[in-house]
Amino acid sequence: MREFLLAFADDEHLMGQQHTEWIGVAPFLEEDLAFSSIGQDELGHAAMLYELVLELNGLETSDPAISDPAIDKLAFGRSSSDYRSCHLVEYSTRHWSEALVRHWIYDTFEELRWRLLIDSTMTPLASVTSKALREEAFHRRHANALLDKLLEAPEARARIAAALKVIAPMVPGLCEPVAGEAEALAEGVTTGSIADLLEPLTEAANRRFAQLIDCGLVTTGFIGGGIIGGSQTDANSSDTNPQDYSHASSGRTQRSEFFDPLMTRMREVLDYDPTAVW
Amino acid sequence: MARSWETMQEFEAFLNEGGLVEANDDMPDPYRQAVFTFIEMHANSELMGGLTERDWIPKTPGLRHKMAVLAKTQDEIGHGHLLYMVAADLGIKTRTQMLEDLFAGRSRFHNVFHYRAVTWGDQVAIAFLVDAAALLSQQAVFKNCSYGPYKRILRRIIAEEGFHMRLGEDRMMRIAEGTPRQRQMFQESLNRWFWPALQLFGPDSKPDDVLLRWHIKSERNEVLRDRWVQKFVPMLTGYGFTVPASELRWDDETRRWDVGPIDWAPLERTLAQGGPDSTRRIAEAADNWQRTAWVRAALSDGSDTASNGVDHASHMAAAAPV
Numbered sequence: 001m002r003e004f005l006l007a008f009a010d011d012e013h014l015m016g017q018q019h020t021e022w023i024g025v026a027p028f029l030e031e032d033l034a035f036s037s038i039g040q041d042e043l044g045h046a047a048m049l050y051e052l053v054l055e056l057n058g059l060e061t062s063d064p065a066i067s068d069p070a071i072d073k074l075a076f077g078r079s080s081s082d083y084r085s086c087h088l089v090e091y092s093t094r095h096w097s098e099a100l101v102r103h104w105i106y107d108t109f110e111e112l113r114w115r116l117l118i119d120s121t122m123t124p125l126a127s128v129t130s131k132a133l134r135e136e137a138f139h140r141r142h143a144n145a146l147l148d149k150l151l152e153a154p155e156a157r158a159r160i161a162a163a164l165k166v167i168a169p170m171v172p173g174l175c176e177p178v179a180g181e182a183e184a185l186a187e188g189v190t191t192g193s194i195a196d197l198l199e200p201l202t203e204a205a206n207r208r209f210a211q212l213i214d215c216g217l218v219t220t221g222f223i224g225g226g227i228i229g230g231s232q233t234d235a236n237s238s239d240t241n242p243q244d245y246s247h248a249s250s251g252r253t254q255r256s257e258f259f260d261p262l263m264t265r266m267r268e269v270l271d272y273d274p275t276a277v278w
Numbered sequence: 279m280a281r282s283w284e285t286m287q288e289f290e291a292f293l294n295e296g297g298l299v300e301a302n303d304d305m306p307d308p309y310r311q312a313v314f315t316f317i318e319m320h321a322n323s324e325l326m327g328g329l330t331e332r333d334w335i336p337k338t339p340g341l342r343h344k345m346a347v348l349a350k351t352q353d354e355i356g357h358g359h360l361l362y363m364v365a366a367d368l369g370i371k372t373r374t375q376m377l378e379d380l381f382a383g384r385s386r387f388h389n390v391f392h393y394r395a396v397t398w399g400d401q402v403a404i405a406f407l408v409d410a411a412a413l414l415s416q417q418a419v420f421k422n423c424s425y426g427p428y429k430r431i432l433r434r435i436i437a438e439e440g441f442h443m444r445l446g447e448d449r450m451m452r453i454a455e456g457t458p459r460q461r462q463m464f465q466e467s468l469n470r471w472f473w474p475a476l477q478l479f480g481p482d483s484k485p486d487d488v489l490l491r492w493h494i495k496s497e498r499n500e501v502l503r504d505r506w507v508q509k510f511v512p513m514l515t516g517y518g519f520t521v522p523a524s525e526l527r528w529d530d531e532t533r534r535w536d537v538g539p540i541d542w543a544p545l546e547r548t549l550a551q552g553g554p555d556s557t558r559r560i561a562e563a564a565d566n567w568q569r570t571a572w573v574r575a576a577l578s579d580g581s582d583t584a585s586n587g588v589d590h591a592s593h594m595a596a597a598a599p600v
Contacts, residue, residue: 024332025332027573032328043345047342072339076341150577265337266336268398273459276456277452278340
């Protein structure tokens with residue numbers, strides 16, 4: 001059960017962390033505000049999920065003086081092989097277009113993922129879920145409102161297509177369950193496997209990015225099928241795309257090349273003085 | 279309904295009686311310009327402050343701690359957002375023009391944000407010393423501000439800044455009661471940030487300062503600066519830190535701390551965009567603005583949404599001269 005909860009907590013933690021990187025450098029102030037707000041929500045979900053892990057171990061989490069350091073130990077203090085994040089959230093985006101595409105894909109998936117937990121036999125998890133679902137509705141509305149407009153404009157469309165080429169291959173990994181999911185299914189902690197979310201997510205993406213398919217910038221099934229062709233030049237063509245993160249089928253036990261630098265950055269202050277309280 | 283004044287004397291009498299000017303009033307142009315420049319600098323400073331802090335946000339030690347820091351940053355950027363709207367309503371520049379001037383180094387922001395936060399201790403020093411200095415200034419403006427829209431926004435900003443200062447104070451206390459390495463880190467931050475924070479108040483106000491005469495500001499720079507010194511010097515020394523002022527002394531007669539002579543050259547340099555981190559800060563902001571231009575272009579519907587699409591310039595041109 002620990003591994004099942006950690007996979008979700010780690011995704012939420014790293015996704016929230018990634019949003020913090022875009023604050024102050026978004027295209028306009030309203031977007032800075034949106035990313036800081038959404039980042040807070042995701043980190044909040046992570047904290048609640050880590051708390052459930054701690055409760056499995058019998059820790060009383062009602063006192064923040066006890067639970068906060070324990071949460072931080074889980075969030076920042078494990079060996080990299082113990083993390084169960086997907087590569088999509090480990091990836092350091094280079095363009096705001098990538099951050100936006102990832103935001104839409106992640107939050108669309110996240111909503112489906114929470115829905116599997118709404119009837120969880122683990123009561124505290126079910127109550128965290130109803131709170132999270134209320135917030136997710138806002139996250140999705142935000143990403144959709146932007147994409148509605150941006151996909152109408154030719155230059156923006158090309159940039160979003162280029163971003164999709166980078167992000168889409170990481171999507172199967174997002175839907176990859178950990179080994180511990182079987183136990184969660186057997187005990188009714190979750191009512192479905194996240195592997196089964198790849199199909200509805202792909203369908204949603206095909207609808208969302210239909211304009212890109214129509215103009216030949218990407219092909220149908222681009223999410224399930226890895227890298228997508230498209231005849232036009234890459235709008236972010238100065239980039240070398242990162243290695244292919246298509247489905248590794250490792251049960252989320254492998255970290256991407258982005259994980260260690262990310263964790264080092266996150267731990268910089270903690271490592272400055274391991275005995276300190278900040 | 280828009281009001282107008284026949285003469286500057288009449289306008290000043292209105293201000294002296296505690297009158298509040300509203301955006302659609304036919305205010306005298308010099309007043310409009312002075313209020314605008316003041317609010318534009320405040321807005322720019324909220325934004326640049328966010329950029330100064332953003333280097334360290336991803337490194338915030340602790341998950342819930344990071345959430346608190348994000349909430350603070352969200353407030354700061356939100357303040358900038360509100361202030362740009364209030365400034366744009368004065369009809370001198372749109373928000374886009376203000377941002378472009380800022381990124382081209384043509385407009386000003388507070389001296390402290392021309393420096394770089396090089397350690398986490400700097401981040402705490404900013405939240406503690408700089409936010410407190412800004413709060414003192416804002417409280418003084420709010421008390422007697424003659425421009426209605428600004429005064430109303432300041433009420434909200436001040437309430438939120440109070441929370442930020444307490445967050446900064448709480449973090450400073452953890453460090454003060456922490457390990458020798460933590461204390462050493464914060465002492466070094468104090469050495470870097472004490473003087474810039476103090477210089478934020480500016481040199482002594484001139485006798486003919488129009489900001490005072492028109493009740494845009496209500497207290498003289500030196501009064502505010504002294505209030506900050508009397509609060510922070512004993513607090514910092516009380517926690518065992520050294521205030522980096524070689525001529526610091528307690529004046530038994532006036533019962534006050536005196537920090538000695540203040541070198542204003544560093545402040546002057548920041549005003550000329552020549553501070554230690556001005557070039558990088560402005561260049562990075564400009565580069566980023568340029569890199570995301572495609573988003574704004576795609577979302578633009580022809581009107582400048584940044585100023586709600588309202589063309590205040592024509593209103594201004596029609597304003598009767600006073």
